[in-house]
Amino acid sequence: MPIPKTLKHRLIFLLLLCSLFPVVVIGTMSHSSMYSMLRNEAEKGVAGNLHQTRLSFENTLSQLNHASQQLVFEGEIGRKLDAYLNEADMFEKRRLSEEIESEISLIHFTNPTLGVIFYYLEDTNEVIFDNAPLHADFDFFEHPLLAEQLYFTYYGPHVSINPLDGNKVLSVVRKVDIPARDDVYLYMETDFKLTDRILSTDDIFRDTSYFFVDSMDRIAYSEKEADFPTGTSHPPRAAGGSIKTKGYYLFEEASTQSWRIVAAVPEDSYNQTIRRWITKFAVLAALSVTVGCFLAFIIWRMVYKPLLQLQRNIRRLKHGQMSEPLDFTYQKVVEFSEIHRDFASMKQTIDELIVDIDRNAQAKKQLEIENLLYKINPHFIHNTLDTIRWLARVNGHHETDRLVSALNRLLHYNLGKGRTATIREEMEALKNYVMLQGVRYNFTFDVRVNAAKELLELPVPRFILQPLVENSISHGLRNKSGGQGVIEAIVREEAGFSGIVIEVRDNGYGMTEDEARLLMSGEGEYNSKTGMGIGWHYVRRMLELQFAGEASMHVSSSLGMGTAITLRLPIERKEGRPNVERDGR
The missing domain is CATH 3.30.565.10 (Histidine kinase-like ATPase, C-terminal domain)
Known part of the structure; x- marks a missing residue:
């Protein structure tokens, strides 16, 4: 890029360069570090939220497991359930039923995170001691499987079997160990708002979505079915960091219960912090350029007027307008004021030199005239003395001839x-x-x-x-x-x-x-x-x-x-x- 030749354009070019150079250098040096820092910050935030979500789900499932233990055979309620199923006396059976329902209500009351609870008799397809309305055609064995243990199975998230709810819940199905019976199961699910509350706790990226991967590396539940459909395979990756796929950054964390939870952050949301920083940097660069242009204009105005006046004065001097007064109206800058004063002094000196030249020219003409006279007079004197000498010699005046000859020689020598x-x-x-x-x-x-x-x-x-x-x-x-x-x-x-x-x-x-x-x-x-x-x-x-x-x-x-x-x-x-x-x- 050629540098402009005029002072105005050079000032603007140099000041813009001075304004942009530190911005470009700082931006180039800080971009990689800022990008890395902001990305690490975002990853830490997502990983922290993911960790809290995973712990919340683990705690929820642990609470389901703990509550279910009170309703299986090893507990008091389990023994009453065994007595209830084997009792033939209707009065006693009614009493046992009320006690079991009271125990279930107490457990539900002391665990506000619990939702639907009931026992299921697989051989007769009968539901007993349910605490909420149920879908007529439910099949909890078809819910998305999270993990399967020796005595119980975790499901979810899935839609609650309570027709009045319709929200997503976690559930556990646990086989009740009753002597002489192998078809009794306990079903327990979480409160209908608990899962939504856990999945909506991300305060860094609001549009983060989650999906769960079971112990078989299949997606058991997905909030983004279009991109991560349920039932598809999702192999595990190396721990730490994130991967980018399908326009998302994926972060995952494995549970101690053999299932994994994955957070999917859209790429646009993930990079929004970087974009905000780039936007601020661009605004700063534009502001620097604007300030540089403004300063260039001010400096140009500060330099231009005295230079223009100096140029006009030089032109006057060039065109011989010596008698006109110099224009020194703009003298706010000390350096230019000194230049103008020196120029005025130079003009005065030139005026005086011109006067001296005119005077010397007249004197030279006078000297030339005097020099001509000086050359004429000796020549005339010599000729006259020669005439006198010859007249004296002709007339026989030898003494006069000798004197005139001596005088002529002396004058010729002295005037030589x-x-x-x-x-x-x-x-x-x-x-x-x-x-x-x-x-x-x-x-x-x-x-x-x-x-x-x-x-x-x-x-x-x-x-x-x-x-x-x-x-x-x-x-x-x-x-x-x-x-x-x-x-x-x-x-x-x-x-x-x-x-x-x-x-x-x-x-x-x-x-x-x-x-x-x-x-x-x-x-x-x-x-x-x-x-x-x-x-x-x-x-x-x-x-x-x-x-x-x-x-x-x-x-x-x-x-x-x-x-x-x-x-x-x-x-x-x-x-x-x-x-x-x-x-x-």
């Missing part, structure tokens, strides 16, 4: 692409700069550049020497009196250091130790006072950007002794990848 250059290129640019500065300030100073040949092709940050030399010229040597100013730019190696060392020193005015410390600290106030501003700041930021704190810068100065600025750059010479790459070269 890339963040790095070689030491050779940096020194050539420095020479052009020094020449221009000498003309500008109109004083004499000597700039000495010294670098080993093997170091000339190493990469260094572009425009790193010129700011340092410019500061030495402007703030260390300009207006210096008494001797020529000297600036030395040295590129060298240092023992124990894998990079290179650049040192710029002058013999100018110098500075105090505090002024040197403030200069190294980068405090803007001191730099503005001393004029060590843009160039000095550029060098510091360039070292931080390209060497990530691995380069160092040191200022050493004394008043009247000049200033020395030392840079240590971690640049690999031969092995490994240089720390500084030449961009755009």
Whole structure:
């Protein structure tokens, strides 16, 4: 069975599964045990009733036997009966008759379970001392035989021979042992309601029926003649439990008097307890399914509304409807409330990003224009300087030609692409700069550049020497009196250091130790006072950007002794990848 794809159907499916699973598991596990338990309970109930019925019939027959003993020869009445049958005197015979009838009435009175009692003379077919009306054509020897003993025979259940009764009774026929006579029998049967009362005592299955099996394994009496006819054979079975036949469950119990009683319980009645349990279980399962559907609907409603609102808000965001307010009317669930708040925060962030993108787009357009101007202006300056240089050369102004050429080369280098250059290129640019500065300030100073040949092709940050030399010229040597100013730019190696060392020193005015410390600290106030501003700041930021704190810068100065600025750059010479790459070269 495929699982539904929508959330609604998945919730209903899973909740129904959760509702049915324990019911099915419990029902499957308990069905066999419940069936066995209920069946055992029913069997015990039927067996108990059957046992009580059998005992009741045994007791009844025992009472018949006990009462009959008082009416046979061994008893007082038996002797009077013998005297009565042999007496010729009618007066005495009448007296004996009254005494016998009185004794029979007394026995009947003291045994309320007794019914018809009389003596029967087989040779003359005569009934004497009967205590109730009798059928004219009765034959008690034809009654259903239960058991036959040495001196008596049990019959029944059968219809009473009292025509006013018509109910089923048990009876006993006992031969009276009288000297010189062999045809005298005592007949005694139970009360006309006793048998019905015994057979109707089953309080578990009201439609239980009984049949009796005699000592010859024939059915002597049956309440269900259609299914268990009288006279048919019914062989004994193993003791205990029940057998199922003809739509009945049969339970039987043997009497000590050699007869058996069998209880026949209809299958439908026998299984009615199981059916009631199954019905209750089915009602419980249906109730569980109903509750599961109801809970699924409630959970779906609880989840559906916030999801629908979230879906609508996402669609608005998808279709660019950013200015419309978000719908957060359904916030009863904390988790969904948090999701909606996060979504609102995300929308606000997106709005701000869109504004930033628009602002950045405008700034980008402005930068593009400025970049075009940046590209146009240097090109225009170079062309103009070339024109001036050629005019000076044509007119014989060689000094002007030299200055313009130096300026053009310097501008071309300083405005070139890339963040790095070689030491050779940096020194050539420095020479052009020094020449221009000498003309500008109109004083004499000597700039000495010294670098080993093997170091000339190493990469260094572009425009790193010129700011340092410019500061030495402007703030260390300009207006210096008494001797020529000297600036030395040295590129060298240092023992124990894998990079290179650049040192710029002058013999100018110098500075105090505090002024040197403030200069190294980068405090803007001191730099503005001393004029060590843009160039000095550029060098510091360039070292931080390209060497990530691995380069160092040191200022050493004394008043009247000049200033020395030392840079240590971690640049690999031969092995490994240089720390500084030449961009755009």
